[in-house]
Amino acid sequence: MSIKINVPFSQKDEAKQKGAIWMNDAKTWVIPDYIENIDPFDRWLPGDGFIVKDPYLICKSSRQCWKCQKETPLIALAARTYYTCDLASEINLKWQKIKYPAFFIGIRYMDPILLPLLKEKYPFYREMPAKKTGILTWVNTCRYCQTIQGDDYNTNNSGSPFGGYQNEKKTLFRGKNMEQIQLRFDYYIDGVVFEGIYYWDGFSEAE
Ligand SMILES: [Zn+2]
Known part of the structure; x- marks a missing residue:
């Protein structure tokens, strides 16, 4: 399954450029499963857990x-x-x-x-x-x-x-x-x- 990320509206283009996908039905940006390196999305993840x-x-x-x-x-x-x-x-x-x-x-x-x-x-x-x-x-x-x-x-x-x-x-x-x-x-x-x-x-x- 994909990882939900919390992207502010003003940063949506940047998230998209890094490979994030907008899921319209769930109203959220996600990191799709085929992306293994999630470091570029770090600031939109909830914390260091x-x-x-x-x-x-x-x-x-x-x-x-x-x-x-x-x-x-x-x-x-x-x-x-x-x-x-x-x-x-x-x-x-x-x-x-x-x-x-x-x-x-x-x-x-x-x-x-x-x-x-x-x-x-x-x-x-x-x-x-x-x-x-x-x-x-x-x-x-x-x-x-x-x-x-x-x-x-x-x-x-x-x-x-x-x-x-x-x-x-x-x-x-x-x-x-x-x-x-x-x-x-x-x-x-x-x-x-x-x-x-x-x-x-x-x-x-x-x-
Ligand atoms: Zn007991």
Whole structure:
């Protein structure tokens, strides 16, 4: 899918010259899929986060709530292909296209394109103020007692629900626990990425 960009009317000719396309039905400019280098469009992107390309995936898992002890669902947004920002490099492009699987936690900016789906299907996954900083962050909460289920436990060891391929139950990336969603455009998020070859086998299983 193409990437939506926010081009002021006064800059429309410049955007067009760089290869952006106006989609009349959606009333937006987009970077078409065949353009790999999106750096020329940087100033019209929402910020320095991640842009997730098709297929849009949701990893599903569950855990025992640390407070009420009931089994409660968890999700994380996932990608096979996405753009990330390389802010330090003076040699590489700023927006690097990454073509191996990853999932995202600690999201502080969620593309509005995802909000209706999250609200309807995964209401336990929501925006809450972080304990220490008060910054609004997307977290999994217990379906029964609404307590935040911390991502440290969810992701950081092989026995945890998002522990990836080494997880004995392989709960995260099994096909039945990987949902593909349909969106009109690629989406933008700001958060933390978990990536690497470690997760690849699990993504293969999902095919
Ligand atoms: Zn609970």
